[in-house]
Each structure stands twice: as C-alpha cells, then as structure tokens.
C-alpha cells in the first residue's frame with residue numbers, strides 16, 4: 001500500500017480482532033465515495049488551488065455554507081485529500097495532481113463518472129433475485145446521449161492513459177510488428193502509447209461511430225492520430241481480413257459481453273493475427289487476486305448491474321478459450337493498480353504465469369488464505385526462544401509429534417532454509433484443520449507446477465488426527481507438517497517483515513491469526 005495514500009478502514013480492519021468493526025466499516029464504505037463526489041461537485045480542490053484557501057473564501061467560491069463546508073473539509077482532511085495549515089486549506093499531492101481541473105493529470109470527471117453507475121448498485125438484491133433486469137432510466141434527448149457518451153469516452157480514456165505505461169512495460173519484453181488493431185479502443189490512448197514505441201508501425205483504432213467521433217473531439221490535435229486509421233463499426237460484424245495484424249488489443253472490451261459472445265469475439269480477434277502476432281487483453285479479472293484482490297469480482301457485479309449481458313470473465317477462462325483456438329503461449333500479469341493483462345501468441349513466455357514466483361500469492365488467496373506474501377528464506381527469522389516457549393508455556397508440550405521435543409531443531413531448520421530460494425507466507429483463521437488442509441493444497445499445487453521441493457510449515461500443533469498415537473509413531477506423515485514456531489521460527493518477527501502486525505488474542509471474540517509457510521525452489 002502506498003504510504004502516502006491511507007488505506008480505507010475496511011481494507012485494514014483485522015477481522016481477527018473486533019470483527020464487528022470490519023462489518024461496520026463495510027456498511028459505511030459508501031460514505032467515502034459520497035464525500036469524494038460532493039467535493040468534486042463543489043470543485044473544492046480546484047478552488048483551493050486557485051487561492052480560495054480560507055473557509056469563507058472557499059465557501060463563497062463553491063457557493064456553500066461555511067459551517068457545513070468546514071465539516072466536509074474535516075472529513076477530506078481525515079481522508080488525506082486536503083491539509084490545514086494556519087487556517088489555510090491546502091491540497092494533498094494526489095488531490096492537486098488528479099482532482100484540480102487545471103491539472104494535466106485531472107481525473108475528476110472520471111471519478112464522477114463512477115457515480116453514474118451508483119444508482120443501480122442499490123438494486124443489487126433485486127438484480128440477483130429477479131429474472132429481469134431493472135429498467136434503465138430513459139435518456140431524454142440526443143443531446144443528453146451525446147454528452148453522456150462523451151463523458152464516458154473521456155473517462156475511459158483518462159483511466160487507460162494512466163495505465164498505459166505499466167501495460168507498455170509488460171509488452172516491451174515481447175517482439176511484435178505492426179500493424180496494430182485496438183478493438184473497442186475508445187479515444188485511442190492505449191494504442192497511441194503503444195504505437196509511440198514502434199516509430200514505423202501503423203494502427204487501426206476500431207470502435208462504434210459515436211465513440212470515434214467523441215475520440216476526435218477529445219484529442220483534436222492531428223499529431224494524436226499520426227499513423228492511426230480510425231475505423232467505425234461493430235466488431236461483431238466488421239469484415240476485417242484475416243491475418244492482417246501483428247498486435248490486437250482488447251482493453252476493457254470483453255467485459256461488455258456475456259461468456260459466449262466474449263469467447264466468439266476473442267476467437268474472431270485471433271483470426272486477425274498474422275503468424276507470430278500477439279494479442280493483448282487488458283481487463284478486470286475476478287480470479288486475479290493481485291494488488292486489489294476484490295476489484296475484479298466487484299467489477300463483474302458492476303457489469304451485471306449496468307450492462308445488458310456484461311461480465312468480467314476469469315483470466316483462466318480466457319486462457320482456456322485461447323488454448324482452444326490454438327494460442328498456447330500465454331502470460332498473465334497483474335498491474336500495480338486494479339487490472340491485469342493477458343498477453344498471448346508470438347513467443348510470449350509460455351506456461352500460465354505460475355512460474356512467476358509472485359503468482360503464488362494469488363494461488364494462495366484463491367485456495368482460501370486471508371492473505372499471502374512472497375518472502376525469502378533469508379527473511380525468515382529463526383531463534384531458539386520459540387521452541388523454548390513451547391516447552392515452558394504450552395499445555396500441549398510433549399504430546400504432538402510435530403512439536404517440541406520431537407520437532408526439527410532450529411539448526412536443522414536453518415540448514416533446510418539454505419536449500420531454498422523463495423518462500424510464501426500465508427495468513428488464515430480458525431478452524432486449524434481447514435487452515436492445515438489449505439496449506440497441503442498449496443504445497444500440492446506447487447508440486448504439480450514443477451516445484452518438487454515444495455514444503456509447507458503449519459501453525460500450532462498438528463490437526464490431522466485428534467491426538468497423536470501413544471506409541472508416538474505418526475500415522476499420517478503424508479499429511480502432517482511441522483509447525484513454524486515448533487522448529488524455531490519467530491513467527492511474529494517473520495510476519496512483521498512482510499507487513500503483518502500480529503497481535504496476541506486479548507479479548508473475547510477475537511481469534512488467533514494463523515501463519516503458515518511454503519518453501520519453494
């Protein structure tokens with residue numbers, strides 16, 4: 001998490017402690033968006049930047065009541081969008097950059113566009129329960145439609161423009177040659193950014209006629225259309241010649257369609273590729289659990305509510321659809337924001353991306369862990385005291401084959417760690433038996449993906465059997481795994497190194513946070 005952008009409370013509440021607070025934070029999460037929308041409606045950030053920085057001046061400029069405005073500003077201050085210095089209001093760096101109309105990086109209209117989608121969210125229960133989609137409020141006139149369409153195109157363009165550098169950094173490792181086709185390219189900023197990296201390549205921006213017209217108004221400078229042919233049409237019917245393009249882009253396109261149509265449109269795009277051509281899909285994928293693990297699933301609901309048949313498709317489905325039409329070489333990469341890229345064809349890296357060590361955190365979350373973090377064996381803190389704490393302080397001492405005094409001594413653990421180069425820490429909650437099963441599932445997934453040395457360490461006494469046999473011979477060594485602390489891992493310090501502040505259970509209703517470890521090589 002970027003330290004200058006505070007996390008929202010519902011992102012940081014620890015359900016293991018004060019569980020109801022997490023729910024209360026979720027219940028009031030919409031307050032945050034409403035505050036941002038109101039501040040943008042009143043254009044507060046722009047007025048502050050223009051010098052209306054004292055409450056009376058600002059209230060005057062924004063046409064607001066000073067006392068009420070002061071209360072809104074207090075919340076904006078809590079959300080770190082503004083600061084107060086000696087009675088003057090000052091924008092935060094993010095607000096100055098993205099929320100001031102005069103800024104070259106202004107995104108306020110994009111954020112306000114999010115509000116257009118909001119009314120339908122209040123119909124979520126109906127949408128999930130009733131067979132018919134609630135009716136769309138009618139658009140009153142052509143002028144309304146035009147304004148709305150232009151806002152939409154401009155908003156999408158602002159967002160993809162910000163994401164382009166990261167998408168480019170993924171594409172830069174691949175070799176491709178033009179021409180490029182940007183399917184549903186909106187105002188064209190992604191294709192434009194990609195073309196700039198290939199000074200001789202040309203491109204086609206393809207979208208519906210009204211979107212192309214809006215794109216021309218949004219980017220009036222002829223230089224923005226250099227080497228780009230804009231073509232208006234409907235991709236479901238347009239007669240492009242097969243084998244014409246070296247790179248086909250589908251950015252935020254497939255989610256406008258249901259499963260069957262999306263699959264057909266993807267297959268149609270593959271046919272347009274030249275031999276060795278690449279396809280780049282940039283979208284929200286509900287099964288990608290990277291930096292914003294919840295966003296793809298939320299976006300899918302947004303599509304369900306706000307489009308006719310739209311859905312965010314899982315990246316693994318898209319990889320399967322590509323495979324079915326003969327595109328075997330695929331990588332999936334999460335951006336540092338909330339979307340991901342699937343790059344396929346050409347001589348793209350191969351596999352499904354799981355050879356990328358960072359992918360293991362996604363796999364772990366998918367298996368059901370609350371959180372997962374990559375670390376290295378060198379960052380696993382070992383000491384003598386954890387095992388001694390088991391000896392003096394645990395009522396189970398001496399009763400479990402995977403715990404002291406039978407557990408792996410810390411010296412053996414240190415030698416073992418030296419034989420590995422990667423490690424994944426996972427976090428979970430009771431019951432311990434479920435946590436253990438997840439660990440075994442993660443270890444097995446690693447084994448099957450070609451990590452023969454994969455070895456999991458659990459949390460607390462082994463839960464495989466109700467109790468260890470009296471003859472001390474483990475009946476299930478294939479399932480039993482050593483506990484981290486039992487072998488001398490300082491779990492608090494190790495978790496602290498990946499940014500997990502563990503706390504002892506203090507209050508009734510709190511539960512212990514389990515931490516497990518997977519060693520990989």
Ligand SMILES: C[S@@+](CC[C@H](N)C(=O)[O-])C[C@H]1O[C@@H](n2cnc3c(N)ncnc32)[C@H](O)[C@@H]1O
Nearest residue numbers: 156160184185186207208211234235236251252
């Ligand atoms: C969410 S926008 C994405 C725009 C841009 N690619 C981006 O990533 O910001 C989806 C675009 O796909 C276009 N689109 C959807 N279906 C289409 C179709 N059948 N033919 C052409 N364009 C289509 C829409 O008009 C819209 O501009």
